[in-house]
Amino acid sequence: MTEDLSQEISEDDEDASVTAEASGVSESVDVTVESRAHGWRLDHYLSRLFPNHSRSQLQRIIEAGGVQLNGLAPRASRRLRVNDRLQVQLTDCERPGIEPENLPIDIIYEDDVIVVVNKAANMVVHPGRGSSRGTLAAALQFHFNNLSDVAGRHRPGIVHRLDRDTTGVILIAKDNQVHQKIAAQFEKREVRKEYRAIVRGVPELASDYIRTFMCTHPRVREKMMVCPEGGNAREAVTFYKTAESFGRYALMDLHPRTGRTHQLRVHMQHIATPIVADKLYTGSSELRKSEIRPELRLPSAAPDDVLISRQALHAFRLTIRHPVSGAEMQFEAPLPEDFQRTLDYLRSISDSLRR
Numbered sequence: 001m002t003e004d005l006s007q008e009i010s011e012d013d014e015d016a017s018v019t020a021e022a023s024g025v026s027e028s029v030d031v032t033v034e035s036r037a038h039g040w041r042l043d044h045y046l047s048r049l050f051p052n053h054s055r056s057q058l059q060r061i062i063e064a065g066g067v068q069l070n071g072l073a074p075r076a077s078r079r080l081r082v083n084d085r086l087q088v089q090l091t092d093c094e095r096p097g098i099e100p101e102n103l104p105i106d107i108i109y110e111d112d113v114i115v116v117v118n119k120a121a122n123m124v125v126h127p128g129r130g131s132s133r134g135t136l137a138a139a140l141q142f143h144f145n146n147l148s149d150v151a152g153r154h155r156p157g158i159v160h161r162l163d164r165d166t167t168g169v170i171l172i173a174k175d176n177q178v179h180q181k182i183a184a185q186f187e188k189r190e191v192r193k194e195y196r197a198i199v200r201g202v203p204e205l206a207s208d209y210i211r212t213f214m215c216t217h218p219r220v221r222e223k224m225m226v227c228p229e230g231g232n233a234r235e236a237v238t239f240y241k242t243a244e245s246f247g248r249y250a251l252m253d254l255h256p257r258t259g260r261t262h263q264l265r266v267h268m269q270h271i272a273t274p275i276v277a278d279k280l281y282t283g284s285s286e287l288r289k290s291e292i293r294p295e296l297r298l299p300s301a302a303p304d305d306v307l308i309s310r311q312a313l314h315a316f317r318l319t320i321r322h323p324v325s326g327a328e329m330q331f332e333a334p335l336p337e338d339f340q341r342t343l344d345y346l347r348s349i350s351d352s353l354r355r
Helices: 042-049 055-063 136-143 176-187 263-270 337-348
Strands: 020-022 028-032 067-069 085-089 106-110 114-119 167-173 192-200 207-216 224-227 234-245 249-256 306-308 313-321 328-332
Touching (some): 042 067, 114 136, 167 176, 192 263, 192 337, 207 263, 249 263
Antiparallel strands (some): 028 085, 106 114, 114 167, 207 234, 313 328
16 A cells, blocks of 8 residues: 555545546546546546646646536536536646566466456555656556556556555456446446455454445544545445454455445544554554464564565455457455465464453
């Protein structure tokens, strides 16, 4: 993940990237406002759409007449409506496209129109403030000749996103028509997303729905929080099931029905079972054996003490309809080594944790 919302804009994956048609010749971008952005301020929406630009930069572009809303010059504070048409001119501060980087990527599946990748931890999906190098987008530019540019030149092929330290399945589109078809499935909530998480504590109910409203934290910009309905709050719904209980910890199956920023992380915290090693929401960036079993008095400096040093959240399975054939397809990413190591340790001492 990261300490910047522009880099964490997804997850627990945010709904599919906004549909924008970017021409390789013109520097104008045409955008149709989708339902999830209804009621947002124009400058807030554009800062989400173009994370390489600060909100102040975008406000200056708006003031200079570089943005048209339904053919008229709007104010930065204008509230958007579904199907509003925006034309954005980024000439004043547009940056060149992403420089390809020869970074390793784990390809789960590939055909003529899509690629499915098992994203590693500590990899931002696309460039943002503070993360211009080492992104999945740069790696995709190196490994593939053809990628969609619907979401702009800084998000080649990117249909949806995962946080920096969330691992697992992410879907990539090779052309714009395919991108738009897949984005429509996300928008209509036809895509099934399944995550695995290790949490501290065990939910009172073995399975349940969590339905809240979420908004940006008023004091900590990179965080999200549960809040009352209204204003910029957006509905967030997650189904959870306790897959295994280890007394003071649990393995969770999480099925987000919506795709809000940090949804799963916030929802697990909301029911008092936060995801382990989630620094942003728990203050702790790692889980140690000596923390789980302090009676063992394992020195914290021991090299094998740390089990996992990023939030234990993994995008395990994604189910879509193939954008060309229409056939249902399911993609899975195996649990990463640090996640599996933590799970194995909890299983090995589960009896003592229940005492």
